[in-house]
Amino acid sequence: MVNKVYVAGLGIISAIGRKPQECLDNIINLNHGVKPALFLNTIHKDSIPVAGVPYSNEQLRAMLPLDASRLYSRTSLLGMIAALDALTGSGIDTSVFRCGLVSATSVGGMDLTEEFYDTFYDDHTHGDIRMTSRHDCGDSTAIIADLCRSTHLISTISTACSSSANAIMYASRLISNGYADCMLAGGTDALTRFTLNGFNTLMILDKNHCKPFDAGRNGLNLGEGAAYIMLVSEKVLRESGIRLHAQVKGFANANDAYHQTASSPEGKGAFLAMQGAINMAGLKPQEISYINVHGTGTQNNDLSEGVAMKRIFGENPPPFSSTKPFTGHTLGAAGAIEAVLSVLAISKGIVYPNLNFSEPIPEIGISPETTFRQGLEIKNVLSNSFGFGGNNSTLIFSAV
Amino acid sequence: MKAYIKSSSSINPCGVFSSGELPAQIPFSYGDYLKCIEPDYKNYISPTMIRRMGRVVKMGVTAAIQCLKDAGVEQPAAIITGTGLGCIEDTENFLGQIIKNKEQFLPPTSFIQSTHNTIAGQIALLLACNAYNFTYVHRNLSFEHALLDALMKLEEEPGNGILLGGIDEITPASFTIMKRLGLYRKQNEEAGFSDGAVAGEGASFFYLSSDASGAQAAICDVAMLHKLTKKEDFRDFITGFLQRNNLKTDDVSLLLSGINSDKRYAESYECVHENYFSGIPIIPYKMYCGEYFTSSAFATWLAASVIKGQQMPLIPDTIKRQDFKAKHALIYNYFLDDHALILVSEC
Numbered sequence: 001m002v003n004k005v006y007v008a009g010l011g012i013i014s015a016i017g018r019k020p021q022e023c024l025d026n027i028i029n030l031n032h033g034v035k036p037a038l039f040l041n042t043i044h045k046d047s048i049p050v051a052g053v054p055y056s057n058e059q060l061r062a063m064l065p066l067d068a069s070r071l072y073s074r075t076s077l078l079g080m081i082a083a084l085d086a087l088t089g090s091g092i093d094t095s096v097f098r099c100g101l102v103s104a105t106s107v108g109g110m111d112l113t114e115e116f117y118d119t120f121y122d123d124h125t126h127g128d129i130r131m132t133s134r135h136d137c138g139d140s141t142a143i144i145a146d147l148c149r150s151t152h153l154i155s156t157i158s159t160a161c162s163s164s165a166n167a168i169m170y171a172s173r174l175i176s177n178g179y180a181d182c183m184l185a186g187g188t189d190a191l192t193r194f195t196l197n198g199f200n201t202l203m204i205l206d207k208n209h210c211k212p213f214d215a216g217r218n219g220l221n222l223g224e225g226a227a228y229i230m231l232v233s234e235k236v237l238r239e240s241g242i243r244l245h246a247q248v249k250g251f252a253n254a255n256d257a258y259h260q261t262a263s264s265p266e267g268k269g270a271f272l273a274m275q276g277a278i279n280m281a282g283l284k285p286q287e288i289s290y291i292n293v294h295g296t297g298t299q300n301n302d303l304s305e306g307v308a309m310k311r312i313f314g315e316n317p318p319p320f321s322s323t324k325p326f327t328g329h330t331l332g333a334a335g336a337i338e339a340v341l342s343v344l345a346i347s348k349g350i351v352y353p354n355l356n357f358s359e360p361i362p363e364i365g366i367s368p369e370t371t372f373r374q375g376l377e378i379k380n381v382l383s384n385s386f387g388f389g390g391n392n393s394t395l396i397f398s399a400v
Numbered sequence: 401m402k403a404y405i406k407s408s409s410s411i412n413p414c415g416v417f418s419s420g421e422l423p424a425q426i427p428f429s430y431g432d433y434l435k436c437i438e439p440d441y442k443n444y445i446s447p448t449m450i451r452r453m454g455r456v457v458k459m460g461v462t463a464a465i466q467c468l469k470d471a472g473v474e475q476p477a478a479i480i481t482g483t484g485l486g487c488i489e490d491t492e493n494f495l496g497q498i499i500k501n502k503e504q505f506l507p508p509t510s511f512i513q514s515t516h517n518t519i520a521g522q523i524a525l526l527l528a529c530n531a532y533n534f535t536y537v538h539r540n541l542s543f544e545h546a547l548l549d550a551l552m553k554l555e556e557e558p559g560n561g562i563l564l565g566g567i568d569e570i571t572p573a574s575f576t577i578m579k580r581l582g583l584y585r586k587q588n589e590e591a592g593f594s595d596g597a598v599a600g601e602g603a604s605f606f607y608l609s610s611d612a613s614g615a616q617a618a619i620c621d622v623a624m625l626h627k628l629t630k631k632e633d634f635r636d637f638i639t640g641f642l643q644r645n646n647l648k649t650d651d652v653s654l655l656l657s658g659i660n661s662d663k664r665y666a667e668s669y670e671c672v673h674e675n676y677f678s679g680i681p682i683i684p685y686k687m688y689c690g691e692y693f694t695s696s697a698f699a700t701w702l703a704a705s706v707i708k709g710q711q712m713p714l715i716p717d718t719i720k721r722q723d724f725k726a727k728h729a730l731i732y733n734y735f736l737d738d739h740a741l742i743l744v745s746e747c
Binding site for chain 1: 479484485486491494495496498499500502503504506507508511512513514515516517518520521522524525527528529530531532533534535536537538539541542545548549552555556573576577580581624626627737
């Protein structure tokens with residue numbers, strides 16, 4: 001990297017918490033967020049558990065300074081809450097810097113669009129047309145940018161489940177290459193019938209609580225939420241005297257080029273992403289203190305990811321775990337939610353537990369951490385996010 | 401760092417084009433909007449893959465294949481795309497299936513193909529390309545961000561070639577929605593400017609390199625502005641952009657303007673034309689491609705073709721043709737709240 005990039009603020013809203021500390025408290029107490037959907041109107045309500053954010057849209061609206069007459073998608077409500085937290089938490093006066101926003105989402109305002117479509121489908125002259133104006137991926141970004149007064153460079157990325165890891169990557173490069181001084185980066189996705197049914201047709205949802213990296217794993221649990229981190233340059237650090245959480249040390253994106261939805265058995269894309277990030281960070285594999293794996297709990301992902309991990313880290317990889325049994329798989333928000341957890345792992349010396357694990361996958365024989373540990377020396381955390389279209393991303397955060 | 405265009409391709413309402421070709425006529429379409437003239441995809445993609453691909457994916461993949469073929473390249477070092485609305489047709493299909501089948505027994509194909517990065521993902525799959533693969537989805541700035549990413553990549557890794565593309569499709573249902581939102585209007589309803597823009601679609605791709613040899617043109621710079629609040633900001637935006645490229649408005653040989661047929665936008669555009677570019681040839685490029693979120697990719701392709709051949713496409717009246725020398729082509733596009741500038745110059 002040309003110039004260093006640091007993390008100066010965190011914001012998160014997920015099934016296990018409204019703020020970072022609440023999420024940590026629930027993790028320590030092994031309280032996960034996977035249960036029957038509270039607000040999603042679906043016939044699968046009682047048969048497919050999800051990790052929903054336990055607030056209605058009205059309750060989310062009440063947490064924000066919003067125009068009462070305006071329509072907001074659930075995706076943008078979640079995004080605004082987390083982004084505003086990251087901004088205010090950083091303590092930076094962004095008006096004196098070139099500050100922007102890179103947000104990610106997989107389905108944007110689809111929560112409103114699908115409701116509109118119920119009426120529109122039979123008659124194209126029907127349906128409240130305002131509901132469609134929140135559909136496109138850029139809408140939630142523009143709304144978050146308005147709230148956070150980010151004016152400099154505003155962008156949206158959508159690469160399925162690696163989206164917000166990629167948002168953090170792009171924002172870091174914009175700062176490193178001198179195009180921006182500070183950037184809010186992250187992602188948001190709300191639960192929708194579209195994605196729930198989509199994943200259900202692929203038969204990769206677990207009807208029970210997911211078991212990442214376990215021999216008996218059965219699929220993933222969908223979740224929703226949002227997370228953003230405030231990224232800053234050294235110049236902002238010097239001129240603002242702010243507290244730093246971590247440094248963005250390395251990252252990489254690679255394509256598996258194997259199948260639209262499945263990962264290659266040898267985990268080629270995963271391997272290239274992890275190796276690329278480690279090389280960029282100038283680290284040796286054994287210097288990684290903890291890995292937050294993508295670990296969705298599907299037969300395919302966990303095996304593929306595990307094979308790739310062994311290729312890089314050998315028979316005894318560093319402590320690793322999937323936090324998706326807590327938060328669910330939050331699609332476009334996953335990379336950012338796990339980035340926040342990774343940064344907290346550094347600042348608090350944490351290794352997270354991987355719930356529901358009892359037996360390693362026979363083909364790889366590696367076991368994740370199963371207990372919560374704190375106060376460790378966690379210097380470098382590697383976080384994976386892998387998406388459809390073979391999109392594989394790895395981020396590395398380091399202690400400052 | 402300049403990005404040299406080694407090759408480019410475009411599928412748009414005027415036809416299917418390789419590097420340096422120009423539209424020979426204004427597009428004509430019987431329907432409500434300008435629709436792409438599509439190639440025979442069998443010449444580019446295997447029947448098994450075609451079967452599963454939505455229309456926008458076929459257009460994007462084909463334009464990408466043509467572009468790489470022209471450049472004589474098998475594997476780019478990065479694949480970066482921009483799309484404002486992604487794979488609408490597959491999204492609509494899956495939504496419709498959910499409703500019709502009441503969330504039961506749904507076929508997965510449309511869902512699988514609906515993610516925004518399907519186009520970039522399918523290109524990688526076809527090429528067995530493990531390289532960096534990103535998709536930007538920010539409305540009118542989707543292509544601009546893909547381009548900025550590509551420019552940064554060339555700075556970070558000079559010597560590597562990048563495949564860059566901008567793709568969007570239009571469907572009858574999405575057109576109806578945009579029309580009801582007041583953004584689009586039917587193209588054959590009335591001539592001239594009125595409420596709503598004539599809609600279009602297209603896929604345009606570029607193979608970029610930091611090496612100028614054999615290149616058709618250079619993309620020098622890109623700038624974006626969100627939510628203009630003060631007139632002075634706009635002046636700074638245009639003059640600042642030109643200044644950092646060592647240019648004044650007089651140095652612009654040609655303006656590719658995103659003026660569309662919406663009279664509310666036309667007013668703003670005409671102000672810009674008059675205040676900054678009076679006396680400079682202007683191509684209202686959306687008359688070829690229609691209004692859509694990645695139309696600036698089409699404009700970039702058109703600019704590169706004009707510069708390569710030093711020839712203008714067929715435009716009635718507005719441009720003087722004798723002593724025309726295309727050295728610097730400036731693209732200015734504005735839709736919803738976003739303004740963008742792209743500078744394409746001779747090598």
